[in-house]
Amino acid sequence: xxxxxxxxxxxxxxxxxxxxxxxxxxxxxxxxxxxxxxxxxxxxxxxxxxxxxxxxxxxxxxxxxxxxxxxxxxxxxxxxxxxxxxxxxxxxxxxxxxxxxxxxxxxxxxxxxxxxxxxxxxxxxxxxxxxxxxxxxxxxxxxxxxxxxxxxxxxxxxxxxxxxxxxxxxxxxxxxxxxxxxxxxxxxxxxxxxxxxxxxxxxxxxxxxxxxxxxxxxxxxxxxxxxxxxxxxxxxxxxxxxxxxxxxxxxxxxxxxxxxxxxxxxxxxxxxxxxxxxxxxxxxxxxxxxxxxxxxxxxxxxxxxxxxxxxxxxxxxxxxxxxxxxxxxxxxx
Numbered sequence: 001x002x003x004x005x006x007x008x009x010x011x012x013x014x015x016x017x018x019x020x021x022x023x024x025x026x027x028x029x030x031x032x033x034x035x036x037x038x039x040x041x042x043x044x045x046x047x048x049x050x051x052x053x054x055x056x057x058x059x060x061x062x063x064x065x066x067x068x069x070x071x072x073x074x075x076x077x078x079x080x081x082x083x084x085x086x087x088x089x090x091x092x093x094x095x096x097x098x099x100x101x102x103x104x105x106x107x108x109x110x111x112x113x114x115x116x117x118x119x120x121x122x123x124x125x126x127x128x129x130x131x132x133x134x135x136x137x138x139x140x141x142x143x144x145x146x147x148x149x150x151x152x153x154x155x156x157x158x159x160x161x162x163x164x165x166x167x168x169x170x171x172x173x174x175x176x177x178x179x180x181x182x183x184x185x186x187x188x189x190x191x192x193x194x195x196x197x198x199x200x201x202x203x204x205x206x207x208x209x210x211x212x213x214x215x216x217x218x219x220x221x222x223x224x225x226x227x228x229x230x231x232x233x234x235x236x237x238x239x240x241x242x243x244x245x246x247x248x249x250x251x252x253x254x255x256x257x258x259x260x261x262x263x264x265x266x267x268x269x270x271x272x273x274x275x276x277x278x279x280x281x282x283x284x285x286x287x288x289x290x291x292x293x294x295x296x297x298x299x300x301x302x303x304x305x306x307x308x309x310x311x312x313x314x315x316x317x318x319x320x321x322x323x324x325x326x327x328x329x330x331x332x333x
Contacts, residue, residue, distance in 0.1 A: 047106055047131050048073035055081050057128075057160075059152045064133070065197050066148065068140050075133065077149040079156070081164070082113075082120040082127040093125045093170035093331055094157050096209075100177025100218075100305070102230035103146060104135045110307030111176040111215075118308055119174075123323055123332060126166055128157060132182070135234040143235050143247065144194040150186045151194065155205035170331055172211040177275060177305065178231040180217025184253040184283070187212045188261060211331055213322060214266040216304050219253040219279035226276050254282040263293040265325050267318040269302025295325045 049072040050056050057079040069075045084092040097119070099111040106112070116127040132149035133141040154171065161168035175183025190208035193199070220226040221236065236247055249255055264287055268280035280298065287294040302315035309315035326332040
């Protein structure tokens, strides 16, 4: 289904200019000096697990399943926690953020701390950024390793909910770009463990999020539907024949929506120059076909990798739209 057909069929397609609100602009201004002060060397080291940092939560106490070493910048998947700004002791909702980058790198800092800080400070939700293992040139950490890390992260949040002051019945995922593919895959296949070779008490937790949020996501791994992206090549490197054909279908979100899929929020710019917006169009159509509640915002213009999209006409509206949707879903009070 293309954008013209979506308009004819009454989908919620947004093609207007809406500047960021004063609140979002003020939030961004308060953190702009921090981002500007980050040197390139800091950005390179920002994704390394630091055992001395109490905000960093290692996904496995020992070596992660399938790890090829103990490099804190490559082999140790972890969460970085951003506590909710709140008063009182009532448990808070949690949002797990999965940044993108093509499965072989995490390219855009805008999808990491700034988003987590906004969710924690403005939405009052305890937020986590997932630093998952990335595909290496030798073929290690391809599928299903990122899925192991993502599912473990979600289950670990639930496992430690009481300790972290989190409501285990209000855990959402939000993924950007390739992270959107990982988030949607975890959601659609929450009943499987993706062949995880070892298990402990954490793995007994529920793997289905209450809600799924997506920003300019990769969805399809079927070359017949969407031209192969870097995410496709990195995640499925080395697979061939019937096994590849199976994964092309199994890892295409538009082919795996069921009546049990949770509600979805999605935003995309139809002039996305890096990832085909057809990914989002196909996914929204599949969700509608299954009767899944979906709040889709397909903007005429925007930028891939924009994170909060501060100062970007049209796309900058999504954070407040997401907040209203979370309230409508009774995820936020």
